[in-house]
Amino acid sequence: MQTPMCWSCGAPVEAAASFCAACQAVQPPGQLDHFARLGLGRGYTVDLAALDRAYFALQRRLHPDRFVRKQPRERAISQQQAAALNEAYETLKHPIRRARYLAELMDVDLPGDGRTIDDPQLLMEAMEAREALAEAGTVAEVQALERRSRDESDAAIAALRELFTRADQAGIRRAILRLAYLDKFVEEARARRLNLGSAGP
Amino acid sequence: MTLLDIHEPGQTPLPHAGERGLAVGIDLGTTNSVVAIARESVAEVLRDEHGDGLVPSVVFYGDDGQVIVGKDAQTRFADNPDAVVSSIKRLMGRGAADLSGVSGKLPYTIDPATAEGGMVKVRVGGRARSPVEISADILRALKARAEAALGQTVERAVITVPAYFDDAARTATRDAARVAGLEVLRLVNEPTAAALAYGLDKGVEGLYAIYDLGGGTFDLSLLRLEKGVFQVLATGGDAALGGDDFDRALAERLSVDLDSPGAVRRVLLAARAAKEKLTSADSVELLTRTVSREDFEAAIAPLVKRTADICVRVLSDAGIGDEAVRGVVLVGGSTRVPAVRRAVERVFGKAPLSDIDPDEVVAVGAALQAEALTSGSDTLLLDVTPLSLGIETMGGIVEKVIPRNTPIPVTVGQEFTTYQDGQSAMAIHVVQGERELAPDCRSLARFELRGIPPMTAGAARIRVTFSVDADGLLTVAAEEKTTGVVQRVEVKPTYGLDEDELADMIYDSLEHAEDDMRRRLLQEARVEAQRLVHAIDAALVSDGDLLDGAERGALDQARGRVLANVSGEDREAINAAAQALEELSKSFAERRMDRGIRDALAGVSVDRLESRMGN
Numbered sequence: 001m002q003t004p005m006c007w008s009c010g011a012p013v014e015a016a017a018s019f020c021a022a023c024q025a026v027q028p029p030g031q032l033d034h035f036a037r038l039g040l041g042r043g044y045t046v047d048l049a050a051l052d053r054a055y056f057a058l059q060r061r062l063h064p065d066r067f068v069r070k071q072p073r074e075r076a077i078s079q080q081q082a083a084a085l086n087e088a089y090e091t092l093k094h095p096i097r098r099a100r101y102l103a104e105l106m107d108v109d110l111p112g113d114g115r116t117i118d119d120p121q122l123l124m125e126a127m128e129a130r131e132a133l134a135e136a137g138t139v140a141e142v143q144a145l146e147r148r149s150r151d152e153s154d155a156a157i158a159a160l161r162e163l164f165t166r167a168d169q170a171g172i173r174r175a176i177l178r179l180a181y182l183d184k185f186v187e188e189a190r191a192r193r194l195n196l197g198s199a200g201p
Numbered sequence: 202m203t204l205l206d207i208h209e210p211g212q213t214p215l216p217h218a219g220e221r222g223l224a225v226g227i228d229l230g231t232t233n234s235v236v237a238i239a240r241e242s243v244a245e246v247l248r249d250e251h252g253d254g255l256v257p258s259v260v261f262y263g264d265d266g267q268v269i270v271g272k273d274a275q276t277r278f279a280d281n282p283d284a285v286v287s288s289i290k291r292l293m294g295r296g297a298a299d300l301s302g303v304s305g306k307l308p309y310t311i312d313p314a315t316a317e318g319g320m321v322k323v324r325v326g327g328r329a330r331s332p333v334e335i336s337a338d339i340l341r342a343l344k345a346r347a348e349a350a351l352g353q354t355v356e357r358a359v360i361t362v363p364a365y366f367d368d369a370a371r372t373a374t375r376d377a378a379r380v381a382g383l384e385v386l387r388l389v390n391e392p393t394a395a396a397l398a399y400g401l402d403k404g405v406e407g408l409y410a411i412y413d414l415g416g417g418t419f420d421l422s423l424l425r426l427e428k429g430v431f432q433v434l435a436t437g438g439d440a441a442l443g444g445d446d447f448d449r450a451l452a453e454r455l456s457v458d459l460d461s462p463g464a465v466r467r468v469l470l471a472a473r474a475a476k477e478k479l480t481s482a483d484s485v486e487l488l489t490r491t492v493s494r495e496d497f498e499a500a501i502a503p504l505v506k507r508t509a510d511i512c513v514r515v516l517s518d519a520g521i522g523d524e525a526v527r528g529v530v531l532v533g534g535s536t537r538v539p540a541v542r543r544a545v546e547r548v549f550g551k552a553p554l555s556d557i558d559p560d561e562v563v564a565v566g567a568a569l570q571a572e573a574l575t576s577g578s579d580t581l582l583l584d585v586t587p588l589s590l591g592i593e594t595m596g597g598i599v600e601k602v603i604p605r606n607t608p609i610p611v612t613v614g615q616e617f618t619t620y621q622d623g624q625s626a627m628a629i630h631v632v633q634g635e636r637e638l639a640p641d642c643r644s645l646a647r648f649e650l651r652g653i654p655p656m657t658a659g660a661a662r663i664r665v666t667f668s669v670d671a672d673g674l675l676t677v678a679a680e681e682k683t684t685g686v687v688q689r690v691e692v693k694p695t696y697g698l699d700e701d702e703l704a705d706m707i708y709d710s711l712e713h714a715e716d717d718m719r720r721r722l723l724q725e726a727r728v729e730a731q732r733l734v735h736a737i738d739a740a741l742v743s744d745g746d747l748l749d750g751a752e753r754g755a756l757d758q759a760r761g762r763v764l765a766n767v768s769g770e771d772r773e774a775i776n777a778a779a780q781a782l783e784e785l786s787k788s789f790a791e792r793r794m795d796r797g798i799r800d801a802l803a804g805v806s807v808d809r810l811e812s813r814m815g816n
Contacts (some may be wrong), residue, residue: 056430060581064610064671068386068574079670082610090608194514 004030007073018081026062026074030083034088034101044102044164046092055089066152095157096179099164102174108169110176119174126181133189139196146189153182222736224357224386224575226348228394229336229374231290232416232534234258235564236343238351239572243402243742244565249695256346259287261336263327270342283310286325289339291378291400291417292332294369295321306696320373333373337380340517344381353433356383359571361563363422364436365587367633368645368675378659385706386574388672392422393433393584394566395532398557400426401569401580407527408434410512412545412553413563415533417443419508421515423526432583433518435606437511444535448472450500455488471569480537505544512548515675518606522646534560583608590667590675593630593639596724602667605635612668619653620732627663637721650679658735681792723772728762730779737786740793747792759785 003012004027011022014129016036018027025124035042038054060066091097103110129149136142141179163171225313228235233255237246246254261267261274262284269442296654305330312322312329322329325329340360347355360383362374373387378385389397392411399405406426420438424431469490475487476497484493516523529549531742535541536559545553557565573580583609591601594617602615619627634642652663662683668676693801737760741748748756759782766778 056427056581059583060579061582063583065387065574065582066577069577079610079668080612082671083610083668086608087613088609190517194517 007077018058023145026067026077028077032084033062033105034091037084037088038092040092042102042105044099044161046098048093051089051092058085063119095160096176096183099160099172099179102164103172106167106169106172108172108176110173112154122174122178122181126185126192129185133185133192136192138160139193140187142193142196146186146193149182149186149189153179153186158183208505223347223353223355224359224571225344225355226394226564226571227340227343227358227360227570228561228567229290229339229343229362230258230358230392230563231288231418232258232580233560234339234343235561237348237561237564238347238453238564239568242440242548242569242572243400246561247347247566249346254558254564254743256339256663257287257289259285260289260325260335261285262330264327268338270339282645283324284326285328286323286335288417289323289332289335292321292323293336294367294371294373295332305722311502320369321503330638333377333380336374340381340383344383349587353400353807356382357386357571357575359387359389359394359567359574360385361389361391361394361567362673363418363438364392365438366390366673367588367643368673370804371673376772379585382413385672386571389422389567389570389582390422390433390436390584390587390673392420392431392532393424393431393582394564394570395530395557396422396424396426396431397569397580397582398562399554400429400431401573403567405528408521409524409742410526410529410549411527411532412508412512412536413438414508414535414541415443416535417445419443419511421508421512423519423521429579430583431612432582433585433608434521435515435681436585436587437513437515437518439507442507443533444473444476445469446504447476447501447535451492453474454496454500455490471694475559476538480539487534491808494539501538501540505540507539509544510549512545523549526551530562531555531559532562584671586611586669586673586675588633589635590631590633590645590669592640592665593636594630596728597639598721598728599632599637599639599642602665603669604722607669609669609673612666613665614664617657617663617665618659619663620658621735622658623655624658624661625653625655627653627661629665629677629679631667638724640751645675646677648679650681653681654683656683657739721794723770723775724777726772726779727767730775731781732765733782734760734763737782737789738791745788748789750766752789756782756785756789760774 004015005011006013006020006023006025007024009020009023011020013020016030016032019025019030020027029037035044038051038058040046040051040054051169052115059082062085064075064078064082067078070078088101091101129145133142133145136145142183156175158170160175160179163175217423223238223240223573225247226237226239228237235246235254235256237244237254239245240388249256250255255561256271257275259271259274259278261269261277263269274285276289278287299723310324312324320331322331323335324330325335340358344355344358354774358376358378360374362371365457366374374388392413395411395413396409399409406428408425410421411420411422411424417437420436422436423434425434426432448469449472452468454474455468471488475485475492478485479492479494479497484491484495486492516526526549529545529627530555531542531550533544536545536553536555542553570580570582572578585606587605589605590600590603591599592615594600600615600617603611603613617627628638629648629650630644631646632639632642633645636642644802650663654662660683661681663679663681665677665679668678670676737756741753741756745753759778763778766774
């Protein structure tokens with residue numbers, strides 16, 4: 001494999017380096033996975049404080065605000081770097097997005113859109129929850145449904161740790177689909193709750 | 202990523218620009234503007250000889266080409282109303298179409314010759330002038346004030362914009378600065394600038410809410426402040442909500458005769474004066490009547506409640522309880538109203554902070570950021586997109602590509618596909634807003650991707666890439682990439698959102714969530730049904746010989762029923778007809794599968810669950 005070269009001075013650049021060792025010019029983000037980009041070990045359990053620290057430290061060096069006095073080319077590359085960092089950070093920060101991402105890295109077979117339910121049991125559960133939401137007429141009722149789904153979601157996320165450790169592909173797949181549904185349900189319940197809330201006195 | 206190179210904002214800086222002159226911070230406001238400078242982390246507002254830091258955002262244009270900005274322009278209004286313009290910020294980046302319906306209430310005369318698709322112009326001082334030009338005159342006055350105070354040239358600035366300002370308004374602000382001879386180091390959102398002022402000047406740390414209620418606008422941002430990092434978690438607002446509305450509410454309560462525009466203006470000015478006095482006084486005389494503070498508070502109560510509702514929603518957006526918020530910072534002149542302060546205290550459960558003058562805090566933050574950018578400080582400002590960006594797909598449904606509150610800069614690519622066999626072109630419509638259907642969102646740009654090689658429906662892969670830079674400016678590109686025929690179209694949206702519309706959109710989305718969902722489900726049922734018909738039509742062309750005459754007849758009949766129902770409003774009827782057709786086509790599909798053609802009809806999308814529920 002050919003060693004990449006610095007776009008600015010032509011010196012060889014290490015594969016994952018953000019800056020050229022010779023001329024200090026910022027380098028394009030390249031094809032790192034999100035864990036590697038943030039310098040974290042690959043796995044479902046992520047220390048969120050460590051994630052924040054890594055993200056802030058990297059943005060401090062790579063954010064376009066650091067390149068205000070540089071040439072347009074370097075500013076554009078810093079924007080690519082900052083965007084890649086934001087994507088990595090957002091993906092790893094959210095437990096459901098992180099699960100989907102890690103599952104993709106592990107070649108778990110997920111439906112294309114990630115939201116298609118093909119498990120009859122889950123389908124039934126989802127339909128019943130929706131019916132209950134449609135019938136809920138007060139903020140308190142909606143809140144109770146929302147809380148229950150949040151709790152179930154938290155439990156499913158906790159269970160994912162174990163599933164990822166065991167690399168249980170079928171279990172991971174099932175959990176991710178269930179979380180996708182729970183997430184959407186919580187969002188809808190929230191919209192309904194805010195709606196009922198602001199209509200009140 | 203050449204597209205980023207192409208759209209790199211700005212103007213190559215001069216070599217060693219960092220060593221040239223000072224950089225100031227400018228709050229370019231609707232009603233007032235402020236300029237400030239920071240040196241060694243100490244910010245100072247630049248004042249006139251009377252010690253006043255506020256420059257009214259008002260411009261007078263004399264017959265002889267004379268341009269006067271600020272208080273002196275304001276005083277000329279009585280004698281020369283046609284030569285004075287104010288509140289121009291409301292027109293930044295707005296086209297003629299944006300103004301239909303509101304132009305009657307605007308304090309300016311819109312030039313009828315405004316070009317189709319371009320930004321509107323106003324008639325003032327005997328000719329048409331663009332908002333960019335007028336804003337540039339205000340910026341020139343601020344630049345002159347800074348240069349006089351500092352005794353040296355000022356060529357660079359950080360300029361603030363409302364958090365909900367769209368792409369066109371941001372671009373227009375940048376352009377105005379360029380016209381005024383200022384290089385924009387960065388556009389910073391106003392609440393974020395206020396947070397910077399508290400974080401850098403007062404050393405505040407933790408999770409903070411910034412409550413910004415100005416003359417005509419309301420913004421709420423939630424930020425995490427930590428060791429020089431300013432991370433915006435969520436933002437929201439309402440652009441049709443500010444101190445002007447308080448004045449109007451008070452005037453309406455008097456129900457005096459408002460038969461002419463002159464009378465309206467007089468009453469509103471009197472109401473504003475009364476409002477200001479009521480901050481400390483218990484009652485005032487207004488147009489021969491006594492108005493108590495209670496009267497005033499009753500008049501504005503619904504408006505104050507609207508801001509409180511928005512606070513609750515933004516907290517909910519960020520998934521944060523009020524107990525987690527360490528402090529609330531007040532920004533904007535309208536936060537002097539005691540009833541507003543009490544409402545903020547109620548929502549957040551703590552007394553708000555106003556250590557830094559609410560009228561000046563935004564400029565102070567901008568000045569600190571200007572120094573941080575030019576002196577190479579460690580301060581890091583991480584902002585978010587205020588509104589979702591998406592594209593219109595089949596049936597007018599909006600597919601969100603970048604949800605609101607996504608950290609910027611951001612680049613997101615999403616693949617879309619063709620809907621019909623042999624489709625060679627695809628219209629791409631970029632929209633901004635939170636609603637489910639495109640006509641309810643704001644249109645930013647339309648373009649057509651042509652020359653898609655003929656393929657079966659669903660085979661083409663069209664990748665649409667959205668990039669938002671750190672200033673909040675958007676670039677969109679699209680390409681078709683299956684056949685190696687790469688086509689790229691790039692779009693810079695030209696002019697954009699009406700501010701009011703923009704903020705309204707977020708909150709409308711919640712109010713209309715259920716209604717939208719119903720319409721979306723209907724639309725999805727239609728699209729699904731049509732897709733099924735297309736799939737069966739295509740199958741009949743290739744494998745029609747698998748069916749006998751009776752089977753074919755029944756299928757055609759079921760197909761006809763689907764098409765008859767699709768144009769109607771009854772989702773259940775559409776679903777029932779489609780289900781019947783699907784049922785009927787099953788054995789056909791099985792036979793085709795035997796021929797080795799895979800069946801693509803599997804699974805039920807989460808989005809469509811409800812359509813199977815039959816409610």
